Amino acid sequence: HENLHLLSPDKIELAKMLVEMGQSHLFDHWAEPGFDDEEKRGFLDQVARLNSSYPGGLELYIKTARELLADSKAGKNPFDGFTPSVPKGEVLTFGDENFINFEESGVREAQKAAFVLVAGGLGERLGYNGIKVALPADTTTGACFLQQYIESILALQEASGRLTQGDCQTQIPLVIMTSDDTHTRIVELLESNLYFGMEPTQVKLLKQEKVACLDDNDARLAVEPRNKYRIQTKPHGHGDVHSLLFSSGLLKVWHDAGLRWVLFFQDTNGLLFKAIPAALGVSATRQYHVNSLTVPRKAKEAIGGITKLTHADGRTMVINVEYNQLDPLLRATGHDDGDVNDETGYSPFPGNINQLILELDPYIEELTKTGGAIKEFVNPKYKDASKTSFKSSTRLECMMQDYPKTLPPTARVGFTVLDAWLAYAPVKNNPEDAAKVPKGNPYHSATSGEMAIYRANSLILKTAGAQVADPVLQVFNGQEVEVWPRTTWKPKWGLTFAEIKRKVCGSCTISQRSTMVIKGRDVILEDLSLDGALLIDAVDDAKVKVRGSVQNKGWILENIDYKDASVPEELRIRGFRLNKIEQLEKNYTEPGEFCLEP
Numbered sequence: 280h281e282n283l284h285l286l287s288p289d290k291i292e293l294a295k296m297l298v299e300m301g302q303s304h305l306f307d308h309w310a311e312p313g314f315d316d317e318e319k320r321g322f323l324d325q326v327a328r329l330n331s332s333y334p335g336g337l338e339l340y341i342k343t344a345r346e347l348l349a350d351s352k353a354g355k356n357p358f359d360g361f362t363p364s365v366p367k368g369e370v371l372t373f374g375d376e377n378f379i380n381f382e383e384s385g386v387r388e389a390q391k392a393a394f395v396l397v398a399g400g401l402g403e404r405l406g407y408n409g410i411k412v413a414l415p416a417d418t419t420t421g422a423c424f425l426q427q428y429i430e431s432i433l434a435l436q437e438a439s440g441r442l443t444q445g446d447c448q449t450q451i452p453l454v455i456m457t458s459d460d461t462h463t464r465i466v467e468l469l470e471s472n473l474y475f476g477m478e479p480t481q482v483k484l485l486k487q488e489k490v491a492c493l494d495d496n497d498a499r500l501a502v503e504p505r506n507k508y509r510i511q512t513k514p515h516g517h518g519d520v521h522s523l524l525f526s527s528g529l530l531k532v533w534h535d536a537g538l539r540w541v542l543f544f545q546d547t548n549g550l551l552f553k554a555i556p557a558a559l560g561v562s563a564t565r566q567y568h569v570n571s572l573t574v575p576r577k578a579k580e581a582i583g584g585i586t587k588l589t590h591a592d593g594r595t596m597v598i599n600v601e602y603n604q605l606d607p608l609l610r611a612t613g614h615d616d617g618d619v620n621d622e623t624g625y626s627p628f629p630g631n632i633n634q635l636i637l638e639l640d641p642y643i644e645e646l647t648k649t650g651g652a653i654k655e656f657v658n659p660k661y662k663d664a665s666k667t668s669f670k671s672s673t674r675l676e677c678m679m680q681d682y683p684k685t686l687p688p689t690a691r692v693g694f695t696v697l698d699a700w701l702a703y704a705p706v707k708n709n710p711e712d713a714a715k716v717p718k719g720n721p722y723h724s725a726t727s728g729e730m731a732i733y734r735a736n737s738l739i740l741k742t743a744g745a746q747v748a749d750p751v752l753q754v755f756n757g758q759e760v761e762v763w764p765r766t767t768w769k770p771k772w773g774l775t776f777a778e779i780k781r782k783v784c785g786s787c788t789i790s791q792r793s794t795m796v797i798k799g800r801d802v803i804l805e806d807l808s809l810d811g812a813l814l815i816d817a818v819d820d821a822k823v824k825v826r827g828s829v830q831n832k833g834w835i836l837e838n839i840d841y842k843d844a845s846v847p848e849e850l851r852i853r854g855f856r857l858n859k860i861e862q863l864e865k866n867y868t869e870p871g872e873f874c875l876e877p
């Protein structure tokens with residue numbers, strides 16, 4: 280009480296609220312007036328930030344925490360009363376007529392889309408020291424994930440503009456959710472690369488705040504061990520993206536601009552945009568309010584499973600069940616073997632790749648009710664079976680894919696199943712953990728993430744009619760991977776299958792040891808026989824036909840050891856680097872029509 284005069288009236292209210300909410304321990308060790316006064320004010324400033332950044336404020340946070348901690352202590356199953364079953368979704372086959380039609384409709388819709396990248400996570404499992412979006416998606420082009428994402432959105436924008444003759448929006452907005460762990464470095468990456476070609480005003484950054492840590496089952500807020508005037512905080516999870524979007528006012532701006540879709544995606548999936556046009560087409564055609572992108576999933580693989588849950592009282596929902604919960608849920612509901620592969624070799628529950636497409640208007644309607652608050656969970660690590668104390672402080676967490684949990688039963692919640700080779704190759708695991716992944720399951724490492732890009736590109740070229748040599752198996756950082764020819768292109772060369780097919784003509788062949796980098800938009804491959812490395816760059820108005828035989832020593836993959844500290848970290852975590860011995864490189868800087876016939 281003797282310190283109250285130091286505080287403004289609104290801060291006094293906050294302090295009172297804390298005391299009423301059983302948090303008086305936060306003030307127990309306060310020094311007398313005249314000592315640490317700045318620190319005391321700083322403490323209440325932090326409390327004010329924690330209060331305003333959480334929908335419903337700290338009071339609700341503490342209340343929810345008590346409920347969730349009590350449930351956790353009682354061992355309550357969050358799926359009590361629900362029976363899981365396999366939901367029905369739209370299954371796509373790359374390159375067939377259905378896929379091509381969905382792609383075209385998706386490109387049309389892209390004019391009315393906004394993209395949201397959640398990039399607040401540090402990626403502890405990967406253990407990389409930088410930010411994940413700055414990692415090269417592949418080392419052949421060296422383009423980082425953020426560059427790839429931005430160039431893909433720009434290519435989509437251009438393709439959509441062409442198809443719809445630019446009748447509405449001309450710039451697709453991109454929002455990046457950052458956190459204190461990633462914000463400054465993401466700003467630097469964007470600024471030092473001139474936003475990778477995007478208009479700076481097209482990109483908006485929203486920073487998520489951390490939430491207060493909890494010391495015990497009474498949800499007593501944890502104080503920093505070395506600073507008694509600071510509450511300990513931890514990340515709240517990617518679910519924050521919904522409340523941030525809502526409170527930023529952007530959803531209304533998008534609505535007023537005539538937008539219809541919001542697409543959420545994660546920080547390190549180099550394949551994603553190969554699947555986006557078709558998946559957006561599915562959303563539009565099936566009029567899904569929520570469309571989750573999924574891939575076939577191996578039983579027990581560390582990605583969530585999309586599941587239909589039916590409650591004894593008749594309620595149903597189609598929702599992601601995290602990998603650590605799916606197996607126990609199945610066992611508890613009569614499936615004695617739990618989560619197992621069926622005759623297809625995959626779990627019948629499709630794998631969530633955390634790429635969501637939401638229809639804007641129903642999204643706004645829902646968030647107007649919830650403020651963007653997402654159903655949370657708590658995951659305390661207890662000291663012992665009495666579950667009375669924690670090994671270290673915990674906090675509430677939330678996930679963006681839990682958004683449908685509050686939706687009414689009338690909501691149209693669907694999902695799209697895509698080939699994993701086409702849609703999903705994240706970089707999440709460090710080399711040591713990846714090498715321990717059971718054989719047959721994806722590694723989700725920097726090694727597999729890069730190799731997956733070459734495989735997808737090769738398979739796409741094959742489907743487009745090229746003869747692409749089979750891969751060889753090689754081991755990098757203890758992981759056996761298929762090494763396909765290193766064929767790459769800028770998104771503007773080919774974002775949809777139809778566009779790529781149009782640019783691969785006659786009889787093209789590509790040998791396994793080849794590398795191809797196409798940077799121009801209008802480059803046509805005609806009767807090309809590639810055995811070596813070929814690099815073509817061209818300004819947008821240069822039309823280049825490449826034909827005939829290209830043969831040279833090419834670029835060779837060399838093994839490196841992830842423990843070799845003399846090699847840069849972004850290469851070490853892959854276990855290989857490129858030795859660029861010889862290539863045919865052509866750069867067309869003037870508009871016109873050209874033919875490259877070596």
Ligand code: UGB
Nearest residue numbers: 397398399400514515516517545546582583631632633678
């Ligand atoms: N992220 C944030 O922006 N803020 C945060 O506070 C935390 C993360 P992880 P996770 O695709 O394989 C998800 O850590 O959460 C960003 C799904 O829940 O890579 O373990 C972060 O920057 C799971 O169902 O993944 O697992 C990154 O971009 C499964 O689908 C993204 O959120 C799994 O992804 C994901 O964070 C998967």
